[in-house]
Amino acid sequence: MQELELTLTVEEVNQILEALGNQPFKSVFALIGKIQRQAGEQLQGGELPPA
Numbered sequence: 001m002q003e004l005e006l007t008l009t010v011e012e013v014n015q016i017l018e019a020l021g022n023q024p025f026k027s028v029f030a031l032i033g034k035i036q037r038q039a040g041e042q043l044q045g046g047e048l049p050p051a
Contacts, residue, residue, distance in 0.1 A: 010039075010043070013035065013039055016035065017032060017035060017036075020032050020035075
């Protein structure tokens, strides 16, 4: 599978996560986890700030 690298602000990532949170959990949980892991690796403290 081809991967993309995007540059987004923390606020933009939080908007995406909020939108995904409105979808059925079983359809988006893996994607949410992947976003959170990658963002956490880049942010000090390892976690996204609250939305």
